[in-house]
Amino acid sequence: MENLVRKNILNLSPYLSAREEYSEKKGVFLDANENPFGIYNRYPDPYQETLKQRLSEIKNILSNRIFIGNGSDEIIDIAFRIFCEPYRDKALTFIPTYGMYEVSANINAVELIKIPLNSDFQIDKKTIEPFFSDKNLKLIFICSPNNPTGNLLKSEDIEFILQNFKGIVIVDEAYIDFCDQPSFLEKIEKYPNLIVSQTLSKAWGLAGIRLGIAYMNESFLSYYNKVKAPYNISAVNQKIALETLHNIEEYEQKRNEILSEKTKLINELKGLKIVRKIYPSDANFLLIEADNANELYSQLIAKQIIIRNRNTVIPNCLRITVGTQEENQKLVIALKQISNG
Template sequence: MIDDILALARANVRELTPYQSARRLGGNGDVWLNANEYPEAPQFALTAQTFNRYPECQPATVVARYAAYAGLSPSQVLVSRGADEGIELLIRAFCEPGRDAVLYCPPTYGMYGVSAETFGVERRTVPAKRDWQLDLPAIEAALDGVKLIYICSPNNPTGNLVDPQAIRAVLEMARGKAIVAVDEAYIEFCPQATVTGWLAEYPHLAVLRTLSKAFALAGLRCGFTLANAPLIALLMKVIAPYPLSTPVADIAAQALSERGIATMRERVAGLLANRAELMDALAGCACVEQVFASESNYVLARFTDSANVFKSLWDQGIILRDQNKQPGLAGCLRITVGTREECRRVIDALKALPAVSANTMTSPSKEPM
């Protein structure tokens, strides 16, 4: 019977390798530094009680407050179930399965490829250069048939900003051909780098945002697509009728109040201080080969024996994210910036490990990609 059910599934779904989210990977830790979450839970109280009614498709208060926060008009804002739904909506609205392609530049966020494959849309990759900047000539050469381009800046998992002039170059290449979606999930950690101010110049630009990171609401599942009104109107045609539940809209509106935004900015300042301390301490660990610059709430580092480091910390209840299977990230682990105490736990555990030759063979880590 199981074989019969599998035979009924779409072929591309049978072959699909799902995205390995932090929660799907599991673990029994007490220091969770593998999902780029804020380490402490904010406190909110529900004010809405109209659970007998369907919610608004686009909660007016949430849309208006996010528009004000982003410096846009409400007609330029779409709210969805996390930025992940925004990624999918763009594919649904603009890509013909079996004909069009999406393009992205690994190492980067894995959901671009998974979402495309789920919808039967070709995944086309142009690896980033060694400095993790865009390979513009290679992108231009690969654009035939591409309808949608994803650029993550700050990039996950590397933490670097993509050169804004390179993003402009891609936007110019894509005029009349493709939508360019700039994923700004981590933009609150470097707000000066946002491209939302470019929307007036580029009708084919979309910007993805979320409340999961700096707003400390990963469990809320609330994200935004920012674009010009005609693009938003197209996405409205393919979005679910009630994408946000009433409690989600209620809490999101509170988070986007003046007080909520001020609290978020205080939270970011604290994390940036912790990040600086963590990076300095990592550089002094014998098992660390390199610490990469970061404009986000996580740090990528290369280790002399990353599999052993990952397992040793895993066994101590400190859960990191293994990036070895990402192109160009051999030996790399990603560490979410936690509380000062959590960062100290990481450093203490790392300093107890000896420096090991990169050629030393160890068993693979427990965490697949």
């Protein structure tokens, strides 16, 4: 695995912050040029140890295998910076999928190979096999449950890639809390080339604090810590995340409510003539095919109901996030009005 890391990253001497040189909580702190007055006048824990310990308890994984990023987007970007030489190395993903893989690849001057999923939005193993021999292919991104399609990708297909690809496989599980299938976290011991990305933005309801989590072997974590900004997670965000992670009951209640509302919404959509198809969903959103996605999207916007138009990605498809009972009812009423002309 060391051979996959860029030489400049292997040799990198990371910035050593004041809170790394002295990490005790008590003392007269005159080392970091902080303002001595205020509530949040001190720099935060650069490695978020208390937060990682709580995640370790919830996920049943050692805290020295946890990286916390400023959103999952930081986790994606750092992967490119650790493993891919600009203008030489490549990454691969399966489309349609989360658009930040391509944006981050472009920012880091890395070619992104895009392989279409099959008609069931699953990986066709025959299409990926030829790329395993490409020495410049360093990263594979797999979003499961996938965005915008909503479905889980088959675990046996992901394991096939992990077993045969000699580079890094990042399984993005942003929506894993909404499905009843096990996370790939349990595979980290088995596959040293696996990184699992999750988030507090979805089921935990903390999109506003931008906090992503990656689980990986200790070696990869050392490189992530080398490359990240010294204080990448604010003290405020660490505090909010920790408080939320200690309230499991509220998390489960809200998640179950979302899943219940999703079932109701599916049943309502089935009765609408303007909805051609509702794709299977393992997430907190639905992908639907409509008669005319652009027109339907505009009609809903006119009623101040905002969904996501995915017509440019999947023809005539729209993505609907499951909202509160009241929000979903407003959507259904509007769709019925449009459907009835």
